[in-house]
Amino acid sequence: MAVDVSGYKGLIFDMDGTLIDTMPSHLHAWEQTATQFNFPFEQEWIHSLGGMPTRKVAMQLNERYHIDIDPQKVADTKTSLFRTLIEEGSIIACTFQILKEFYGQKKLAIGTGSNQENAIKLLEFNGILPMLDAVVTAADVENHKPNPDTFLLAAQRLGLEPKDCVVFEDTEIGKQAALAAGMACIMVVNGQLVA
DSSP: OOOOTTOSSSSEEOOOOOTOHHHHHHHHHHHHHHHHHHHHOOOHHHHTTTOHHHHHHHHHHHHHOOOOOOOHHHHHHEEEEEHTGGGGGOOOHHHHHHHHBBBBBBEEEOSSSSSSHHHHHHHHHHGGGOSSEEEEOOOOOOOTTTSSHHHHHHHHHOOGGGGGEEEEEEHHHHHHHHTTTTTTEEEEEEEEEEE
């Protein structure tokens, strides 16, 4: 569906699952990590945490399964496994079209829960990085999605008020963060934009 973003000065995109289809690679890396650390792998639950930094997901695993794994070790393992799968992520057409259409006309940013190294690598590999005015990753904020900090910092780096920005997201956690930041949110559902 066509969405109207004419009323906004800035467009902020989540990355994984919104602009680049990396979710299969993330899930594959989590599955391998689960095998290595011997914890259950529930694909739907892990997918529902999309947008949350890896270390926080690892902390949630301890809580959910009443286990005692080192969140940093788990996060480091998953992150390095994902790094080997980066080239498998493909561009998501509906959001990439919007990015291309408004490049040079509106301010463009990424607000992702991914770690900085992987985010920059993915954006470079897909030719997106040169089109952006700002990139905010997990390293840039203390309070991650569903807190609004990622998107508020993106707006700040764009030099815009939150009300002048619209967020593109694919998870409920991301949508909560956008709304908490006082921004409108357009969802990406099965490769389609849903306002």
